[in-house]
Amino acid sequence: MMHRDSLNSQQVMMYSVLGIALFLSVWYGAVALEVTPKQFLPSPHEVLIKLSSLLTQPFSGFTLLAHIASSFQRFLYGFLLAICIGIPLGLLMALSKNTDRLITPFFESIRFVAPIAWVPFAALWFGTGIGGPVLVIFMGAFPPVLINTYRGAIHVDKKFIEAAQMLGAGRLRLMVEVLFPAAIPSIVAGLRISAGLGWQSLIGAELIVASSGVGYMMVKGQASIQTDIVMSGMIAIGIIGLAIDIGLRMIEKLVSKYREN
Amino acid sequence: MTQWLGIISANRFPTPADTWASLKTIALRGYGNGKLHQHILQSIGLVTIAFLVSAAAGVLLGIFMGANRKIEAIVNPIFLTLRPIPPLAWIPLAIVWLGLGNSAKVMVIFVAAFVPSVINTFTGIRSLDNAQREAALMLGVSRFSYYTEVLIPTAMPLIFSGLRLSLQASWTTLVAAELVGAVLGLGSILNQAAQDINPAMILVGMMSVAVCGWLMTQLLAYLEKFAMPWRHT
Amino acid sequence: MANIVFDGVEKSFSQGGKDFLAVGETNFTVADKEFVAIVGPSGCGKTTCLRMVAGFEAPSKGVIRVGGGIVTAPGPDRAVVFQQFALFPWKTVLDNVTFGLKAMGLSEQERNKRAADLITMVGLEGYEAAYPHQLSGGMQQRVAIARAYVLDPGVLLMDEPFGALDAQTRVVMQEELVKLARKNPRTVLFITHAVEEAVYLADRVVVMSRRPGLFKEVIDVKKLRIEENWDQHSRIEDVMDLSSFVHLRSQIWKLLREQH
Numbered sequence: 001m002m003h004r005d006s007l008n009s010q011q012v013m014m015y016s017v018l019g020i021a022l023f024l025s026v027w028y029g030a031v032a033l034e035v036t037p038k039q040f041l042p043s044p045h046e047v048l049i050k051l052s053s054l055l056t057q058p059f060s061g062f063t064l065l066a067h068i069a070s071s072f073q074r075f076l077y078g079f080l081l082a083i084c085i086g087i088p089l090g091l092l093m094a095l096s097k098n099t100d101r102l103i104t105p106f107f108e109s110i111r112f113v114a115p116i117a118w119v120p121f122a123a124l125w126f127g128t129g130i131g132g133p134v135l136v137i138f139m140g141a142f143p144p145v146l147i148n149t150y151r152g153a154i155h156v157d158k159k160f161i162e163a164a165q166m167l168g169a170g171r172l173r174l175m176v177e178v179l180f181p182a183a184i185p186s187i188v189a190g191l192r193i194s195a196g197l198g199w200q201s202l203i204g205a206e207l208i209v210a211s212s213g214v215g216y217m218m219v220k221g222q223a224s225i226q227t228d229i230v231m232s233g234m235i236a237i238g239i240i241g242l243a244i245d246i247g248l249r250m251i252e253k254l255v256s257k258y259r260e261n
Numbered sequence: 262m263t264q265w266l267g268i269i270s271a272n273r274f275p276t277p278a279d280t281w282a283s284l285k286t287i288a289l290r291g292y293g294n295g296k297l298h299q300h301i302l303q304s305i306g307l308v309t310i311a312f313l314v315s316a317a318a319g320v321l322l323g324i325f326m327g328a329n330r331k332i333e334a335i336v337n338p339i340f341l342t343l344r345p346i347p348p349l350a351w352i353p354l355a356i357v358w359l360g361l362g363n364s365a366k367v368m369v370i371f372v373a374a375f376v377p378s379v380i381n382t383f384t385g386i387r388s389l390d391n392a393q394r395e396a397a398l399m400l401g402v403s404r405f406s407y408y409t410e411v412l413i414p415t416a417m418p419l420i421f422s423g424l425r426l427s428l429q430a431s432w433t434t435l436v437a438a439e440l441v442g443a444v445l446g447l448g449s450i451l452n453q454a455a456q457d458i459n460p461a462m463i464l465v466g467m468m469s470v471a472v473c474g475w476l477m478t479q480l481l482a483y484l485e486k487f488a489m490p491w492r493h494t
Numbered sequence: 495m496a497n498i499v500f501d502g503v504e505k506s507f508s509q510g511g512k513d514f515l516a517v518g519e520t521n522f523t524v525a526d527k528e529f530v531a532i533v534g535p536s537g538c539g540k541t542t543c544l545r546m547v548a549g550f551e552a553p554s555k556g557v558i559r560v561g562g563g564i565v566t567a568p569g570p571d572r573a574v575v576f577q578q579f580a581l582f583p584w585k586t587v588l589d590n591v592t593f594g595l596k597a598m599g600l601s602e603q604e605r606n607k608r609a610a611d612l613i614t615m616v617g618l619e620g621y622e623a624a625y626p627h628q629l630s631g632g633m634q635q636r637v638a639i640a641r642a643y644v645l646d647p648g649v650l651l652m653d654e655p656f657g658a659l660d661a662q663t664r665v666v667m668q669e670e671l672v673k674l675a676r677k678n679p680r681t682v683l684f685i686t687h688a689v690e691e692a693v694y695l696a697d698r699v700v701v702m703s704r705r706p707g708l709f710k711e712v713i714d715v716k717k718l719r720i721e722e723n724w725d726q727h728s729r730i731e732d733v734m735d736l737s738s739f740v741h742l743r744s745q746i747w748k749l750l751r752e753q754h
Contacts, residue, residue, distance in 0.1 A: 007330045015334030023339045040357060112471050114433035116349070119440060120455035120463045200347040204437045207352055215350070222353035230353045238345035245345075392580035395550055398568040400594035400645070410593070414584040491584045491625045 042228040050228035051235060059229060060220040062212055068236060071213040074130060075202050075244075078137025079195060082145050086194075087187060090149025091175040094156075094183075107146065115140035115201035123209045133205040133213070140201030141194040148190025152183025188255050192248045199241045214240075279461035287465060293453035295445050297469065304435060304447040305473060311367045312431040315374035316424055322375075323382025323423070328412055333383075340379070348373030348434050352441055366438040373434040374427035381423025385416025421485045428481055432474045447473070495561050496571070496648025496681045498524040498547055502556030505542055515706035516542050519555070522700070522709055524681055531684040531692035532700045532709075533746065535753055539707030540685045541653055547683060548574050548651050561648055570594055572649040573642035577657045579634045581626040581641075587613060588622040591641045598645075612640040617670070632663035639671070643678070650682045656691070668694055669730050676725070689746050690734060701749045711749050718742060 007015070024044060030036075031043040042050070054064035062070070093100040118139045122132035156179055164178050206215025214233050221229030275283075288297040295303075326333040351372050352365075359365040389412060397411045413420075439448020447470050454462035505517040517539040524530045532540045545551045546558055549568035558565045560572060568574075573594075581590050591609040600608075613622055616636040626634050635655060642650060656664045668691060675682065675695070686692050692699045697716035700709050719725070722738040733739055 007334060012330075012334045015331055016338045019335035019338045020342075022335070023342075036358070112474065113467050114436055114470070114474075116433060116437040116440065117451060117467050117470055120451045120466070121460070123455050124458060124460060124463070200349060203347050204349040207349065207437075207441055218350070218353040222357050225357060227354070227357055230357060234346050234350050234354065237347065237350045238343075241347065242345040390578075390580070392576045392578045393582060395548075395568065396574065396576065396580040396582075398550070399548060399570065399572070399574045400641075401568075401570040401597045402593065403597055406593075406596060410585075411582065414582070417584075489584070491627075 039225050040227055042231065047228050047231045047235070051232040054229070054232055060217055062217075064214075064217070064232065064236060067212060067214045067217045068240060071202060071206060071215065072240065074133040074206075074213065075137055075199055077130070078134040078202070079141050079198050081134065081138050082141035082194060082198065083191070086142050086145030087149050087180075088175070090146045090187075091153050091179045091183065092171075093146075094150050094153035094179060095161075095171065095175060107143075110139075111143050113139075115197065116204040119205055119208050122205065128209055128211050132209045133202055136201050136205040137198045141198035144190045144194040144197065145187070148186045148193075149183055152186025153179040156182045184255060184259070188248075188252045192245060192252065195244050195248055196241070199237075199244060203237060275461040275464045280464045283459065283461040283465045287450070287462065292462060293450055297465075300445060300447050300450055301469060301473060303445040304439065304470075305477070307363060307366055307446065308370065308428075308431050308435050308477070311370035311435070312374055312428055314367070315371045315431070316378050316427050318371075319375045319378025319423070319427065320382045320420055323379040323420075324386055324408070324412065324416070326379070327383045327386025327416070328408065340376075344376065348430065349437050352438060355438075356442070361442045366435060366443070369438050370431050370434045373430040377426035377430060378420075378423040381419045381426065382416055385419030385423075386412050388419065389415045417489050421481070421488070425478065425481055428477060429474070432470070432477070436470055495526050497526045497528075497561065498649060498681060498683060499559040500543075500556070501559060503543075503546065503553045503558060504555035505539070505546060505551065506554045517546075518706040518708040520709055522712075524683060527679045527681055529675055529679075529682040529684065529695060529697045530700060531686060531696035531698075532702055533686060533689055533692045533750060534702030534707065535704045535750070536687065538702045538704045538753070540702050542707070543702075544574075544651050544653050544683055544685050547649070548572055570597070570645040571647055572651055573645050573647035575635070575638050575642050575650070575652045575655045577654045579626070579631070579638050579658070581634055581637055583626050586623050586625060587618065587629070587637050590626070590637055591644050594641060594645050608644055609640070612644045613637075615643075615674070616640045630663070631659050632667060635659065635667060636670075639674070643674070648681060650680055652682065652684045654685050654687070657686075664691075665730055669728075671695060672730075689743055689750065693739060693743050693746065694730060694733060699746060701746060701753065703753045710753065713742070713746060713749075715742065 027044055031038075031041055035041065051064070056063055058066070089099075089103065093103055115136050118136050119132070122135045126132040126135065160178055160182075161174060164174055169177070202213075203215045206213040207219055210216040214237055218230050218233035221227070221233065283292075284297075286292060287300075290296070291299075293300075322336070326336055348369055351369050355365040355368045359368060393411070393415070397407055402410070435446075436448045436451070439446040440452050441448075443449040443452070447466055450466035450469070451463055454460075454466060500520045500522040503517065503520045504515065506513050506515050520543070532543065534540045542551060546553050547560065547565060549565050549572065552566075565572070582593070585593065588606065588609055591613060592605045595605040595608065610622065613619060616639055618633060618636055618640070621629065621633070626637070629637070635658075638655075656667050659667060672695060684692070684695060689699075693715055697714075697719075699713045699715055701711040701713070702708065703710045718738055722736060724733050724736065724739065727733045727736075734743075
């Protein structure tokens, strides 16, 4: 019956297992039926074997762990740069209408360009150096940080600002002690979006302008038609992306718990 | 301004004059295998096809997952496993499987555009008010009517949100895919211009991408008004 | 013959791992075309009783029979009028009313005609093409009543239908429902926590105890209504002024208080 279709947790578990089983059997089935030559479609366990071997054996110059480290390092630089510029700028724009008017048109025109479209300029300006991917990551991670900081700070009651000004607080202190604390929940929420976009943009950039990193590894795997390497890369990217998201989610929880006290 | 700051050498940053000149070139004489309108048509054509296929598939799956808890429980784990993999990360695999042509691009766009449609449609279907659901049961309407006259209209606002996100994702992914390897299309302009060290042309490419994307989004917004007449009386 | 029979009916719910009895063992019959109102304190299970007759919930013990057949699922033979109206916002008034008729195999012409008749009967002639959000609460509930009536149901189930309306609209709706019910009688189960409403509308009033809900007292209102000829007064405030009405109302209030 349409109205009695709620499932209890046991049933959900059962159907979920069924789902995974279906997925794997289709995969194994395709491999067994030799839908495409073996090189193009490795079986699931072959991918996992390759993945674990890549952890210690280098491919295209580095082990998987080293590639991951390289990618993550770029991500971190771009992400931190976005935070270091985005948060202060967002607070300043919320405080000063002049700054707002100055920056907004510039920001709005750049904002809608997909981060990936910055790759050509990145290549042009930075070659295959680290600046390239960092620029692309920055372009992806920056907008959510700026927007969320601005939104969080702009809703602060004018009275608090005026009271602080009356007590002699200069712009800097206003930003740090009044606006920033108020904007924290919004900022933290924006960080998750920002990290997600940044990580995605990184992969795109590495497919084109990198000499190390997980994206680069996958391109090399693709060029030599080693599909198991390509898939290993995809799994690694997914896991790291998930880990970043979970990490930020925990920070979000800690921050809101801290604020309740 | 950046020129004046000397941060980046002058010949790697486009001036307005250069940009206008490049725009004329590509529109009238052509650049990188075609004139501007040919590149635009190629890109828009690909995006439209891929978007329509992914959106249709995504909305359908979202409807079934939303209406039927068993289907939701079966599909969810597959979804959750594949979701963390960014669509762009599928590009190398797509190239291995389908080569450097259009079908690889369609595959990657599909991966990107499919997900937002599914999720938003699903949420939309689930948002059906409880009392309305019971009213439909009480009225004894056919299963088909329940889907077409109750579930889908309820989900419409969110379905369109999902379509908007899918369209954006389609554009972004297309440009990335064309950057990696394409002969014709807006992304290929960017690629060619980078190789030719032609910053003005890069800018032309980026602006074209932004304008086309904006236009398609407006079209979608117009369709949205059309599909939900009861919201605008 | 659309009577409602509660045959050894009990309902328990599970909440947070514990079971609790919402409705205690109940044996009761609503006669064909009788109007029965159930009053009781909040949470006593009166709505649950209605929902079991409607088929949205199943009894934990016993069965509910309507017209001899056991209730297993919702259906248009037991039309429901909800407190929150539950109209479909994307359908016009006419479409909302005809929606339930589609499954009955009538031609479009016939459906529209029946719906139009009912829309007129509830006083909304001219509003057929309006959308629910353009109507007031009272008007929306009239559409809901039309939607229920158009199904020609054996049983009408009304779950605090005027609870979401303001006091004045409420009174108007009560008057109209009485007119409709007397003109077009059918078996009605009406849930309310307003005693006056119950006494004004019903043939019998059931007072339910608090959880676990049991049918504690059943008061025959119809007898008094006919004896004292309440129906000669067309205005509700005139009826509610009558000493017989006031007396019965206090009587029921006292019974209700004992349940708190």
